[in-house]
Amino acid sequence: MADTLERDVQALKEWLRQAWNYLGHASLTRFERQEIRNQIKQTDAELRKCLQKIAAQNQARRTSQPVSAHTAPRPDFRIFNI
Numbered sequence: 882m883a884d885t886l887e888r889d890v891q892a893l894k895e896w897l898r899q900a901w902n903y904l905g906h907a908s909l910t911r912f913e914r915q916e917i918r919n920q921i922k923q924t925d926a927e928l929r930k931c932l933q934k935i936a937a938q939n940q941a942r943r944t945s946q947p948v949s950a951h952t953a954p955r956p957d958f959r960i961f962n963i
Contacts, residue, residue: 886935893928897921
């Protein structure tokens, strides 16, 4: 599932990059530019959903991992010379 989401994110990012580049073409009509902008908005919303899913999965992994002596942070002991 995580691999699929990562691939989706990369594909959406690449599509957005290409769409923004294509939007700069002088040969596009006003209508075509508006359609591309609408598709960019939809793709951006989908990208945000994917990124939120990934963040939720990462948060779930962090909270489900048991705290052991190996993963617990070590206390910072300092010795002062006076």
